[in-house]
Amino acid sequence: MSKPVKSPPGRPRSAQSHQAILQAALELLAEVGFDRMSIDAIATRAGVGKPTIYRRYKSKQELVADAIESCRQEYVVPDTGSLWGDIDALINSAAQITFTPLGRQTVAMMISTASSNPQFAQVYWTKYLQPRRQAFAVVFERAKQRNEIQADLDPDLVFDLISGIMLYALVFQATTEPLEGYIRRTLHLLLREPPS
Amino acid sequence: MSKPVKSPPGRPRSAQSHQAILQAALELLAEVGFDRMSIDAIATRAGVGKPTIYRRYKSKQELVADAIESCRQEYVVPDTGSLWGDIDALINSAAQITFTPLGRQTVAMMISTASSNPQFAQVYWTKYLQPRRQAFAVVFERAKQRNEIQADLDPDLVFDLISGIMLYALVFQATTEPLEGYIRRTLHLLLREPPS
Amino acid sequence: MSKPVKSPPGRPRSAQSHQAILQAALELLAEVGFDRMSIDAIATRAGVGKPTIYRRYKSKQELVADAIESCRQEYVVPDTGSLWGDIDALINSAAQITFTPLGRQTVAMMISTASSNPQFAQVYWTKYLQPRRQAFAVVFERAKQRNEIQADLDPDLVFDLISGIMLYALVFQATTEPLEGYIRRTLHLLLREPPS
Amino acid sequence: MSKPVKSPPGRPRSAQSHQAILQAALELLAEVGFDRMSIDAIATRAGVGKPTIYRRYKSKQELVADAIESCRQEYVVPDTGSLWGDIDALINSAAQITFTPLGRQTVAMMISTASSNPQFAQVYWTKYLQPRRQAFAVVFERAKQRNEIQADLDPDLVFDLISGIMLYALVFQATTEPLEGYIRRTLHLLLREPPS
DNA sequence: CGGTAAGCGAGACGGTACGTCGCGTCTTAAG
DNA sequence: CTTAAGACGCGACGTACCGTCTCGCTTACCG
DSSP states (O other), rough: OOOOOOOOOOOTHHHHHHHHHHHHHHHHHHTTTTTOOOOHHHHHHHTTTTTHHHHHHHHHHHHHHHHHHTTTOOOOOOSSSHOOOOHHHHHHHHHHHHHHHHHHHHHHHHHHHHTTHHHHHHHHIIIIHHHHHHHHHHHHHHHOOOOOOOOTOOHHHHHHHHHHHHHHHTGGGGOOEEEEEEEHHHHHHHHOOOOO | OOOOOOOOOOOOOOOHHHHHHHHHHHHHHHHHSSSSSHHHHHHHHHOOHHHHHHHHOOHHHHHHHHHHHHHHHOOOOOOOOSSSHHHHHHHHHHHHHHHHHHHHHHHHHHHHHHHOHHHHHHHIIIIIIHHHHHHHHHHHHHHHHTTTTTTTOOOOOOOOOHHHHHHHHHHTTGGGGOOHHHHHHHHHHHHHHHHO | OEEEEEEEESSOOOHHHHHHHHHHHHHHHHOOOSTTHHHHHHHHHOOOOOOOOOHSSSSHHHHHHHEEETTOOOOOOOEEEEEEHHHHHHHHHHHHSSSSHHHHHHHHHHHHHHHTHHHHHHHHIIIIIIHHHHHHHHHHHHHHHTTTSSSOOHHHHHHHHHHHHHHHHHHHHHGGOOOHHHHHHHHHHHHHOOOO | OOOOOOOOOOOOOOOHHHHHHHHHHHHHHHTTTTTTTOOHHHHHHTTOOOHHHHHHSHHHHHHHOOOOOOTTOOOOOOOSSSSHHHHHHHHHHHHHHHHHHHHHHHHHHHHHHTTTTHHHHHHHIIIHHHHHHHHHHHHHHHHTTTTTSOTTOOOOHHHHHHHHHHHHHHGGGGGGOOOOHHHHHHHHHHHHHHOO
């Protein structure tokens, strides 16, 4: 059989260009940051025309949001059998994503965009934080069943506190103590355990 | 002995222009935000030539940093006689500064600048957060003497957690519950009191 | 063999913009003169962005040179049947071009540019003076055949003298006698006729 | 009666600064030309403040005019005993002044300024050309008395023609034959002598 | 001889124009 | 009908000079 698919004239590169654009955007985001990254540069590096980008995204923010979104890895709720094991896994996972040049840029862009363009923060919240918050709730539920923590402890509040302190450490990186200890001390305080 | 500092030759820089520039920068920052604010617009509103701005600041960030810096008001440690009274005063003070268009822009700019220009975050930390952290320690010390809280509670950790949660709320403003209650619940949790 | 000239890729430059730029440049040149004419003003009047101008011309001089070049009209050798008739036609033609605001600006720019940018004068010479010089030679040849002038009179030298005196009158306009009489007296002298 | 003019109160203007300004102006005029020469550069090179320049001259043109004026050397009517000897002396004198970078700039500036600022050309005419025109008339008068030329030859017209042709040659330097021969041929033609 | 008024170098001032860069859109030719 | 290429109108950028002004200091004269 010869090719029966007579696809509409000329769209074969679509996926390829798409990937090249996202790749170039991510590279440049990590290299020079959001502000200094130009659409022209992305197009050139991706070997793509500017309209090809604008056909897909209305703005730089949209493009970058999608680029960041595209490289999110599979997310699984850890289940190591103990509360602290699960927590370590969650924190490591978050730290690996956040405390890199790309992660910093992501957060920076999101924050600086947030006031003028709240839906961008919304996207980040929904796509990224929400699942982790729910995962955290699952971890907490298991811990409660194991009697590792009190039954009335609000997992969302704890999660938000941890997220906040990570954000805080991200911003004032050089001026605060190492992040790990910070988070550990916080959790011990919240869980009413003596620091180990 | 006379002062060793000699006034430099030439016409001194106009303090009046300086003020006008800072004023215009703050106004525009609050009105349109950092990104949409042009140096031309600042110069025009301040009734000043562009070079007069560039003579003082190498970049928009430097200018805005100085503008923000210039409008920090006097800071006093509250002493209402009770822990929660003091805390309310501190939180209100922080909220008044942070949860305004100008405050949001300040934080946004600071964060987006932080990775490429860490000393900017450093300045914010030193000039703004540090004093409040110390004030918080004083308030805690008084509360401990009144036996309102446990003696081993680390005020810095609590302060950083509160700061973090405020930052978090600032970024994800629309997606979380109202800030006040959030902070109150957090503090009750940390201070091991039942929510009132 | 096919044409070796390939049309370059991308959107071609707009002939419409090109015309508008030249038109605006000529207008402003005549209105305010070369020095007081800004590229911004040209762009605005032409309804065109500044980069569109700079894409075509590296400097104001280049632009103006092209603008002037673009409005050179068709040139025909006069043939009135008598030497003086032809000469009158030539001089009138030259005067109409030169002794106008635009003409003055043209010559002024050319001269002030000449030392730093000799090829500009070269262009003017080749495109404008050369044809007239040749026309003058033709007129002279006809006059010689009619025995109106001596056979050994060098038309180029006479032409250059006339051109020189016109230039001289252009520069020192207010301080010399009216041009027409000047040129007439000169020609009578050169042609060894008594002034009529 | 002694001088009724009272010297004005206050510190008199420094002759030294004056000289330095003129010197710097001439150097820069020859080096970079009128347009690319900035008052700032003149002030810096002269080791002088800008107001010191503006106190003396209202504009760049005025300054440059004075600078050029200041370096005019003594002018004497040649009297070699023969017409052609005198003419050679006059032409050499003119050529020495005109066909140098500084001379070209002078003429260029004058011409480009002439239309917007005719009095500048007027100054050049009065201070520079007028004396030479008169000298030329004297030389002609002597030649007529020696019967070297016809009595009815108008020295002013001849002078203007020579001036014009020199101007012409200055502008179209590269495109015409060497100046000397040109002028000689012209004169022979005007004086009705066969070219020697 | 001491006051004083103008000149001095330096350089900041409000402006204007410069030439460049990036935006997001439009227009080609090629496939 | 999409692509790569690239020109378009727009507008902000940061720089260079303009001509004026304000400093703190001479410097020469005049009372």
